[in-house]
Amino acid sequence: MTAFLRPLFGRRARLRWLHLVLGGALAVPYVLAGEVVLGPVTGWADVLGSLPLQLAAFATGLPVAAVTALFPPVRPLEAGAVRWLCGVGPGLLAYGPARTRGEKGRTAAWFTLHLGIGAIVAGLSLAVPPFAVVLMALPFSAGLRHSRFGMPEVWGEGWVLALAPVAGAALLVALAGCAAGGGALLARWAPALLGPSARDRLAAAEARAADLAVRNRLARELHDSVGHALSAVMLQAGAARRVLDTDPGFVREALAAIEDTTRRTVGELDAVLGVLRDGDPTGTAPAPTLAADLDGLLRRTRAAGPRITATVTADVATLPPPVSREAYRIVQEGLSNALRHGGDRRAVALRIDAAGDHLEITLANALAAPGPAARPAADRPGGGHGLRGIADRARLLGGTFEAGAVQGRWRLRVRLPLTVPGAHRRTATEGPA
Known part of the structure; x- marks a missing residue:
């Protein structure tokens, strides 16, 4: 009834x-x-x-x-x-x-x-x-x-x-x-x-795509900057704890690096959150570049203990701003992955070369030794976004991305064109981060 x-x-x-x-x-x-x-x-x-x-x-x-x-x-x-x-x-x-x-x-x-x-x-x-x-x-x-x-x-x-x-x-x-x-x-x-109507649906789809593009870009910025900072701070704190009683000088350097890393990350986080609060889809948070910030990135990462060999043959001061910004984030995320998941964290090799009309970034480190203590990156909760973000950044500029094991070492290789293609503005709204 x-x-x-x-x-x-x-x-x-x-x-x-x-x-x-x-x-x-x-x-x-x-x-x-x-x-x-x-x-x-x-x-x-x-x-x-x-x-x-x-x-x-x-x-x-x-x-x-x-x-x-x-x-x-x-x-x-x-x-x-x-x-x-x-x-x-x-x-x-x-x-x-x-x-x-x-x-x-x-x-x-x-x-x-x-x-x-x-x-x-x-x-x-x-x-x-x-x-x-x-x-x-x-x-x-x-x-x-x-x-x-x-x-x-x-x-x-x-x-x-x-x-x-x-x-x-x-x-x-x-x-x-x-x-x-x-x-x-x-x-x-x-x-x-x-x-x-069809025009209304198209306009709504374009607006949603633009909004998703902004959200994805901000998500990449947060993941790369905050994720790298937390990894570096964790390693720096761990290294300082191990030598707290035997090497006070190293502890002071590690604490100074932690302070510098957190201060810089808080500034970047405030900038990104400011874009979110303002709701301006065209707004951009200040982003570090390869030309201005590579030395500081290497210094803060080395403070955690690993031996990073950096070879830079490209003239990074003359890179186009989009290439310089994305290249910095790619190097930052590559170092974070090497520190988190590399087998020998004391040896990381970084090369930045200019190959014709492309900027080539290569980063290599030893693979983790097999055993119960080793855990691949994909097993961690929420893992796997770093390499995907690097691939998205490379694709956004019309470049290429390769990552995998080569002769017992993990190698990351990215090629970015030195001239930003006209399709950059069009592809900025394509694909999730």
């Missing part, structure tokens, strides 16, 4: 019924305007006293409603009402006003349907319930049976009178069915008539 009544009297059905009643209320001024027009034309002084003229006034007012639907606020208001009352998903309806001829035509068709079906359901909602109540009360009220509401010539005093309550209840169920059916039809037609 509940399964039968829920589609007719459930919460969604009641909200859609309310939506139809609102449509009927909106139709009243247009019906009155139709009556004002039909009165002088037909010569009838009392249009309300004639059912055919009332229907004619209703039919006359609907075209006027279609014309007023061309005003810009109609579409977003109707879409909002459908979204809240008819249960249509927000992604299926447009938010802005109708702009093209097709959008305006669909909005006018929707408004006409809403007011037309709503006026019918609202009229039935006003007329049917009182009549149904009278029918259900007839067997229990002699006064009603002998009044003009009782219609004694129809019901009489026989067994037919016993069916009056059943007929009243059936009328109420039929009214609920009409309202539920009309609401379901409007909910089904709403996406086609009030939904976004």
